[in-house]
Amino acid sequence: MSAGRRMTRRMIGGDRARGGMSAGRPNGWRVGSGDGPVAQRRDPAVPGRGALAPPRPDAGRPGASGRVPVWLDAMTTRRAWGLGLATVTDDGNTLDVWYPRPLLGDEPADGDADLLATLSAMESRDAARGVHTTVVRTWADLDDAPKTVAGAYLRLHVLSHRLALPNTVNLDGVFSRLPNVVWTSAGPCAAEDFETTRTRLRNKLGHAVQVNSIDKFPRMTDYVLPSGVRIGNAANVRLGAYLSAGTTIMHAGFVNYNAGTLGHSMVEGRVSQGVVIGDGSDVGGGASTMGMLSGGGRQRVALGERCLLGANSGLGIPLGDDCVVEAGLYLTAGTKLSVLPSGGVVPGSHGLFREPRVVPARELAGASNVLFRRNSQSGAVEALARGGKGIELNSVLHANQ
Numbered sequence: 521m522s523a524g525r526r527m528t529r530r531m532i533g534g535d536r537a538r539g540g541m542s543a544g545r546p547n548g549w550r551v552g553s554g555d556g557p558v559a560q561r562r563d564p565a566v567p568g569r570g571a572l573a574p575p576r577p578d579a580g581r582p583g584a585s586g587r588v589p590v591w592l593d594a595m596t597t598r599r600a601w602g603l604g605l606a607t608v609t610d611d612g613n614t615l616d617v618w619y620p621r622p623l624l625g626d627e628p629a630d631g632d633a634d635l636l637a638t639l640s641a642m643e644s645r646d647a648a649r650g651v652h653t654t655v656v657r658t659w660a661d662l663d664d665a666p667k668t669v670a671g672a673y674l675r676l677h678v679l680s681h682r683l684a685l686p687n688t689v690n691l692d693g694v695f696s697r698l699p700n701v702v703w704t705s706a707g708p709c710a711a712e713d714f715e716t717t718r719t720r721l722r723n724k725l726g727h728a729v730q731v732n733s734i735d736k737f738p739r740m741t742d743y744v745l746p747s748g749v750r751i752g753n754a755a756n757v758r759l760g761a762y763l764s765a766g767t768t769i770m771h772a773g774f775v776n777y778n779a780g781t782l783g784h785s786m787v788e789g790r791v792s793q794g795v796v797i798g799d800g801s802d803v804g805g806g807a808s809t810m811g812m813l814s815g816g817g818r819q820r821v822a823l824g825e826r827c828l829l830g831a832n833s834g835l836g837i838p839l840g841d842d843c844v845v846e847a848g849l850y851l852t853a854g855t856k857l858s859v860l861p862s863g864g865v866v867p868g869s870h871g872l873f874r875e876p877r878v879v880p881a882r883e884l885a886g887a888s889n890v891l892f893r894r895n896s897q898s899g900a901v902e903a904l905a906r907g908g909k910g911i912e913l914n915s916v917l918h919a920n921q
């Protein structure tokens with residue numbers, strides 16, 4: 521066993537964490553956490569994708585850190601492991617954990633000794649914030665729900681490092697595991713009695729501390745910077761978002777955790793939790809996708825390849841490839857659609873016209889090559905078959921080099 525591995529106390533058990541003071545180093549807690557036995561793989565809720573195959577646009581490309589992910593067999597890749605640096609309050613509550621190099625599979629034979637040495641040298645205490653940083657060793661079964669803060673953060677890092685697709689990692693109960701944190705320019709702080717913390721920080725820094733948000737999820741870019749992406753406003757992308765190379769998030773765009781893009785995509789609107797956007801698709805300015813959290817729908821929304829959500833539109837059903845939702849049209853599962861053939865004419869017998877078939881939008885879930893529009897004269901929402909090719913993104917805008 522290397523000296524680096526002896527520095528860290530490993531804990532056996534189910535997604536728990538504990539630590540103790542290192543001799544001569546009052547800030548030197550070492551924490552380990554695990555998730556129990558490996559479970560058999562279940563089918564993920566990603567339309568058209570295999571359980572663990574990487575998305576086609578990223579196949580063979582480097583991951584967020586520039587390394588090419590090693591895609592192991594289904595049983596092995598249901599485990600994740602990582603060394604991290606946790607921020608822990610003086611009363612023992614973990615605020616966050618940063619995993620610079622999470623891995624799929626089992627712990628490396630050397631325990632990632634070089635990273636352990638680097639993180640150990642970064643351990644410190646911040647009296648003004650009332651926290652200290654400490655090295656943690658965490659492993660998890662991705663089919664099991666997180667049981668600790670460290671386990672929740674490892675799962676979010678796995679997603680943002682492109683090691684697993686959205687909806688393939690069990691995040692049940694993640695809100696109950698993550699604490700509400702005051703994210704400041706000086707680092708994460710406990711929400712309780714923050715005004716006292718603010719006073720200590722101002723005395724230490726000599727100027728006001730900036731509060732960026734009060735939330736359970738931090739900005740992704742404070743922990744992971746995926747290669748080949750462009751993000752206009754980093755505050756609008758949460759840790760746990762999955763962004764493929766070639767993705768552009770404009771200043772008003774938003775991507776939640778466990779959501780993201782599977783290829784070159786333009787996001788000017790909102791990509792809600794659980795929603796995936798296919799290669800070559802465009803979520804227009806002010807457009808929204810319906811998630812499955814509080815008040816959301818019951819059907820997971822996905823957008824296929826080469827699709828367009830027009831400006832200020834909305835989507836509450838999954839769509840296949842080459843679809844267009846007209847600007848300003850919010851399409852929910854219950855929206856009544858007049859189904860028309862290409863051209864918008866429904867011929868009847870004897871040369872007359874008949875009324876189009878009317879169905880709820882949920883019956884067209886997963887359909888490809890459809891134009892959804894609102895008739896500007898009657899107000900009816902119509903679904904028309906559309907031919908030809910899908911939309912084309914500007915390749916120059918998505919080079920992101």
